[in-house]
Amino acid sequence: AQRVTQPEKLLSVFKGAPVELKCNYSYSGSPELFWYVQYSRQRLQLLLRHISRESIKGFTADLNKGETSFHLKKPFAQEEDSAMYYCALKGSGTYKYIFGTGTRLKVLA
Amino acid sequence: NAGVTQTPKFRILKIGQSMTLQCTQDMNHNYMYWYRQDPGMGLKLIYYSVGAGITDKGEVPNGYNVSRSTTEDFPLRLELAAPSQTSVYFCASSREAGGPAYEQYFGPGTRLTVT
Numbered sequence: 001a002q003r004v005t006q007p008e009k010l011l012s013v014f015k016g017a018p019v020e021l022k023c024n025y026s027y028s029g030s031p032e033l034f035w036y037v038q039y040s041r042q043r044l045q046l047l048l049r050h051i052s053r054e055s056i057k058g059f060t061a062d063l064n065k066g067e068t069s070f071h072l073k074k075p076f077a078q079e080e081d082s083a084m085y086y087c088a089l090k091g092s093g094t095y096k097y098i099f100g101t102g103t104r105l106k107v108l109a
Numbered sequence: 110n111a112g113v114t115q116t117p118k119f120r121i122l123k124i125g126q127s128m129t130l131q132c133t134q135d136m137n138h139n140y141m142y143w144y145r146q147d148p149g150m151g152l153k154l155i156y157y158s159v160g161a162g163i164t165d166k167g168e169v170p171n172g173y174n175v176s177r178s179t180t181e182d183f184p185l186r187l188e189l190a191a192p193s194q195t196s197v198y199f200c201a202s203s204r205e206a207g208g209p210a211y212e213q214y215f216g217p218g219t220r221l222t223v224t
Contacts, residue, residue, distance in 0.1 A: 004151070032211070043113075044199065044215040051209050086151065095140055095159075095206040096167065097213065099151035 002027050004089050006100035013077050014108050021072040021103050023061075023087030030092040033063055033070040036099075038084040047072075047085070057081070077107045111135055113216035115200050121222045122190040130185040130219050132200030140203040141183040142213065143167075143175065145196040152199060158183055159206070190223045197221070 003026040013019050025031060035047040048056045050063040050070060061072045070087060087100040116131045134141065139160045144152040154167030158177040172194055174186040183202075187194060200216040 009149070032207070043217045044201075046212045049209075049211070090207070090211070093207070095203065095211075096142075096154055096157060097152070099144075099153075101149065101151045 002089070002091070002098050004087050004098050004100035006085075006087055006103050008103045009101070010104045010106065012106045012108060015079055016076050019072075019074045019077045019081070019105065019107075021085050021087075021105065023070045023072065023100060025068050025070065025087075025089050027068075027089055027091065027098075032090045032092060033061070034088045034090065034097070035059070035061055035070075035072050036086045036088055038086070040083070044086070077105075079107045079109060081105060082107045113200055113202055113214050115198075115216035115219050117219060118217070119220045121224065122187075124190060124192065124223060126190050127186070127188050128190070128221075130187070130198055130200075130221075132183045132185065132216060133181050134183075134200075134202040134214070135181065136202060136204065136214065137180060138202035138204050138214070139180065140206060141177065142201045142203075143173070143183070143185045144199045144201065145169065145194075146199065146218075147196050155185065155198075187221075192223050195221060195223045 005024045033050040037047045038044045059074045086102045088097040113134045142157045143155040146152045156175040158164045198219045201213040203213045
């Protein structure tokens with residue numbers, strides 16, 4: 001079955017602490033993985049995609065095919081990182097996302 | 110450039126009523142999508158379109174219909190609303206079907222309550 005799992009509904013960390021938002025997936029082909037973010041009162045927007053190997057706002061994510069994971073990491077959390085984060089999978093050759101249930105990140109002062 | 114716009118923002122329907130959720134994008138994107146998000150759940154694809162005149166079912170199409178007469182507009186029709194259709198509805202669009210620059214652009218959402 002094709003599935004994206006984000007095991008944590010809520011993750012609270014203190015400002016300056018490291019952050020890791022977990023994402024595991026189940027997919028039989030070659031997936032493309034994405035992280036989307038929704039800040040308060042804003043629309044859902046792309047944060048980063050694994051294919052670009054980029055760092056956006058200090059966040060990185062590495063696709064681990066052996067562990068079928070795509071965890072989102074940031075070494076030092078900022079208060080402005082507080083938001084809802086969604087991991088999404090797109091199968092190669094398709095244009096449809098499968099979304100995880102999301103993790104709410106709260107960065108405490 | 111407004112991106113993806115959705116109307117209305119909020120709506121309360123009685124059981125059995127019908128309504129159309131509007132979605133418009135001004136980015137000349139070929140691909141458009143409708144999702145619903147139930148509380149505590151991820152977004153689930155209802156319908157999608159790969160261009161004007163072409164639509165197809167997603168994961169949860171029952172109780173909905175769509176049309177795509179123009180590139181810009183992708184309305185979602187609810188017939189005979191049921192409480193199970195209480196949800197937040199998101200419209201999205203993308204320029205491409207894939208590739209290194211693939212990204213979906215989302216509208217602000219419509220919160221629908223059926224009572």
